[in-house]
Amino acid sequence: KAGVTQTPRYLIKTRGQQVTLSCSPISGHRSVSWYQQTPGQGLQFLFEYFSETQRNKGNFPGRFSGRQFSNSRSEMNVSTLELGDSALYLCASIPGTANTGELFFGEGSRLTVL
Amino acid sequence: AQKVTQAQTEISVVEKEDVTLDCVYETRDTTYYLFWYKQPPSGELVFLIRRNSFDEQNEISGRYSWNFQKSTSSFNFTITASQVVDSAVYFCALSRGNQGGKLIFGQGTELSVKP
Numbered sequence: 528k529a530g531v532t533q534t535p536r537y538l539i540k541t542r543g544q545q546v547t548l549s550c551s552p553i554s555g556h557r558s559v560s561w562y563q564q565t566p567g568q569g570l571q572f573l574f575e576y577f578s579e580t581q582r583n584k585g586n587f588p589g590r591f592s593g594r595q596f597s598n599s600r601s602e603m604n605v606s607t608l609e610l611g612d613s614a615l616y617l618c619a620s621i622p623g624t625a626n627t628g629e630l631f632f633g634e635g636s637r638l639t640v641l
Numbered sequence: 642a643q644k645v646t647q648a649q650t651e652i653s654v655v656e657k658e659d660v661t662l663d664c665v666y667e668t669r670d671t672t673y674y675l676f677w678y679k680q681p682p683s684g685e686l687v688f689l690i691r692r693n694s695f696d697e698q699n700e701i702s703g704r705y706s707w708n709f710q711k712s713t714s715s716f717n718f719t720i721t722a723s724q725v726v727d728s729a730v731y732f733c734a735l736s737r738g739n740q741g742g743k744l745i746f747g748q749g750t751e752l753s754v755k756p
Binding site: 558559560562569570571572575577582583585615617619621629630631632633634635637 | 687745
């Protein structure tokens with residue numbers, strides 16, 4: 528069974544640019560959550576999508592956005608990048624609709640903003 | 642507000658020692674879930690256990706065991722006879738009963754097991 532696939536794995540951007548990260552969940556999973564991991568703030572919840580609808584949102588500025596497609600793949604976008612956006616962005620795939628199960632994480636996309 | 646505290650930032654042990662990772666949580670919800678995840682250097686978070694707030698039974702899985710005590714709002718994790726492969730960052734997390742996709746993580750405990 529294929530796991531959660533995140534692309535790209537590594538990328539470098541400069542301040543002011545924008546970036547799009549992709550996440551393909553485990554086949555059959557319809558929910559996806561995104562997390563930002565930094566040394567200072569730790570792991571923080573960004574947003575969650577279920578059946579193409581945002582179900583929950585964390586406390587991040589509007590520069591951070593996401594969407595989910597009909598095949599459950601999800602993308603997140605960060606516009607007007609700042610140095611503080613450098614982080615590991617993790618995507619989690621969630622089975623079922625009950626929303627209480629185990630989250631399966633990908634290996635993440637490591638973003639460096641120069 | 643919900644919060645998870647892992648007071649131990651780093652722990653270093655010698656192989657075969659037992660080690661306990663502490664986790665204290667705060668929530669006003671009656672229904673919630675507690676998790677432990679392991680993060681090896683590759684970055685992927687590996688699920689270890691999930692517990693719901695109504696199940697205070699301790700659990701053992703091989704060398705791993707978990708102690709859930711609602712009275713002290715703690716969900717501690719013990720590794721018995723630690724091995725070098727156990728070296729990783731371990732995260733405790735909490736979710737509300739109806740928001741399973743949104744985990745509130747502790748700051749993590751970096752465990753180093755030396756041979």
